[in-house]
Amino acid sequence: VVSINNGTDITFAAPSRIILNQGIDKAGAYIQIPDFNYYDSRVPLGTDPNGYSKGIYNSSKKNYTINITKYIQDILDGKANDDNLYLTFDNPAQIAERAILGGPAGTVSMKLRIIYSDIK
DSSP: OEEBOTTTTSSSOOOSBEEEEEEEOTTSOEEEOGGGOTTOTTSOTTOOHHHHHEEEEETTTTEEEEOOHHHHHHHHTTSSOOSOOEEEESSTTTSOOOOOBOOTTSSSOOOOOOOOOOOO
């Protein structure tokens, strides 16, 4: 859960969507986590991974919720590392939006909620 600092959406609206990326490729483009990847075989057919993964701004709660299930599973399975994560706005050059995301020095903080099942 990524919240925006209070009052940062007064002049400009908060971005409608954020995307979580797990690194940058050799060409300088962001690599999206598998939860945002249309081509990941773990996304059920007919499912929009963007709708599933969210990252959509909730104006009443003033936050974004991102599902990172596949990314965390890849880390646990040794298929991905957790060295770099980048939050980017969707289409930042096309729309005048602004947000200051919550962090340790802000009025609100980011939260990681982990819900798991112990499978034996």
